[in-house]
Amino acid sequence: MENFEVIIVGAGPAGLKCAEVLSKANIKTLIIEKKETIGPKICAGGITRKFFRIFPDFPNNLLDFSTSEAFLHSPKHTHAIQTETPFVFTINREKLGQWQLERLKKEMVTIKTNIKVLKIEPNKVITNDNQQFGFKYLVGADGATSIVRRHLKLKSEKKIITLHYKTPSTAKNKLEVFMDNRLFNIGYAWKFPHKNYISTGCGADTRNFSSAKLKSNFHKWLTNKSIDLSNATYESAPILFDYRGYKFENIFLAGEAAGFTSGLTGEGIYPALVSGEEVAKLIINPGYIPNEIKNLLHYKKIQERFLTLLIIAGPFRNNIFNFIVNKLKKPKFAEKVASGFS
């Protein structure tokens, strides 16, 4: 059995960021990724300015789209948040994954793709092709259906179900978000432009709304908006936002596996990068104080308080959506909202 200081399950943004920091500290690391190619993931690919705090050198030519204008719709109002410089962007997940891969210190990282971790035992993992790998530390960066999380017997109750279409398009499209309780409950629908396609999707909290109802409402909405799906590809995936801790002796969780994702917006790329980096720093130095994780959790708590308010509001939810979109017309409030993206 080959032994590693750290084994990371999953090569998404969290796993790759964790491996980057570990490898640069000369820690012998193994990444196990079940997909053949690193990067592709069902995702709208939306990022905000915060992303560049982690990757200040991210090349502009890898961005699919950037805008200083985001349109928000409620049943009664429409308003565009506008800033002087771009604040929302979209990226292609495969390109992000491949770019992150290049940042690893190659001699310190072994990458095994196309194999899946099936079982975790004290200090070793077993894969679907019956290989065994030993670890001192294990990092579960394996997303919404994490096997590492299941091994830790953590509940996964807070989830968003998403429905997503990728439609080929090179037209100039706007970035838009649509809130309507009658259609998407506490969730929302989006249109996120990319270089060669537009991502149109919706998501809602599964505790509150059935996926069958969401699907039927989404299709009604697509028809009303005359969105042509003839060449579109359809995808669906859950988003886990049920945070129940990230450090369990020598086992860590990062990114969506830990539920760091926002339950309000579904934003998961930034929390994945931040938590992947923080977990690596904790492994390198057990005395490290992970303030960035504290900040993530603080922000997540505020968002989940708002989510609870939306749940309680029930049939009056549209009043809240209308109030917010209308209030965005006030520059000070709009500025405050936009600063949350930075």
Ligand SMILES: Cc1cc2nc3c(=O)[nH]c(=O)nc-3n(C[C@H](O)[C@H](O)[C@H](O)COP(=O)(O)OP(=O)(O)OC[C@H]3O[C@@H](n4cnc5c(N)ncnc54)[C@H](O)[C@@H]3O)c2cc1C
């Ligand atoms: C429809 C949709 C739209 C979204 N839009 C956005 C958006 O616009 N902006 C945003 O910030 N976030 C968005 N998200 C959320 C975002 O995609 C995730 O939160 C983010 O990818 C989490 O990163 P991660 O590294 O934690 O996990 P992931 O990116 O899910 O990576 C986990 C990796 O682990 C691998 N894996 C899983 N199990 C095993 C196993 N047993 N063995 C080996 N490998 C394994 C998987 O193949 C995967 O590559 C969206 C999600 C969905 C579903």
